[in-house]
Amino acid sequence: MQTNVRSQMYLTNESMRLLPKLGPKMSENDIKPFTNYKGFLDKSTKYIPSWVKVAVALALGLGTMVGWKRIVVTVGEKIGKTHLTYAQGASAELVAMVTILGADSFGLPVSTTHVLSSGVAGTMSANGSGLQVSTLRNIAIAWVFTLPAAAVLSGLLFWIFNAISR
Template sequence: MVRWKRIVVMVGERIGKTHLTYAQGASAETVAMATTGLADAYGLPVSTTHVLSSGVAGTMAANGSGLQWSTIRNMALARVMTLPAAMTDAWPTGRSRHPAGNQSSGRRARRSSGTSGGAPGAGCRRHAA
């Protein structure tokens, strides 16, 4: 893991103006668990770090503890820039890494059944009249 300590410090100490209480931490973890579970159920990609830091910010705001807006601004900027940066990074090699990347049209290749349409089994030798 790279730079894990920076993330831990940011989530635990730099989002709010005060330190997290045990109840705020438990609440943020519960919200993060439910959000990632729902995202998984619907097949949506989410960042657990983004979800947890949003939960921490939500508990701080709900408790009236106050937020450090410079940290919130940096988090929002990082979230906005994550997708374009990932797309730019993957662009040169993204097509060749995809399992279907060697096909010309980008669509999955159909298996040829030997027919050009029509009734089922119309081109099959076994069922020819």
């Protein structure tokens, strides 16, 4: 029952977001309580518990601490047939920044690593220095398997935690 209530609150909130743009004209007297209720729904449905923020920060920090060198070497030296130049790095970073900002403004999920490595591949291709197909293949395989692997692992952890808590 609780899941359905939360889903209904979220759907109502999203409908309320679109209604002023697509629905009938509303008076100022209608807009004030409408906005107030939408804010209440936002606060009730769009939150992240503190323990989740801490766990994600620790996981990202530990992952970066352990795997930073492999990531840097792969992105900087192994995507193209030559090493990344400063201009290529700056171009890839600027494109990644604009892409991530654009996706964020539309509410679309993106992976910063995927965007940046694609930007690096684009600069290498534009420079004519060539791309290492084996590295691109490995990156693409990792992209394809990330989502199902994360789904299976999270499902498994949920099952384990659910079994332990009974």
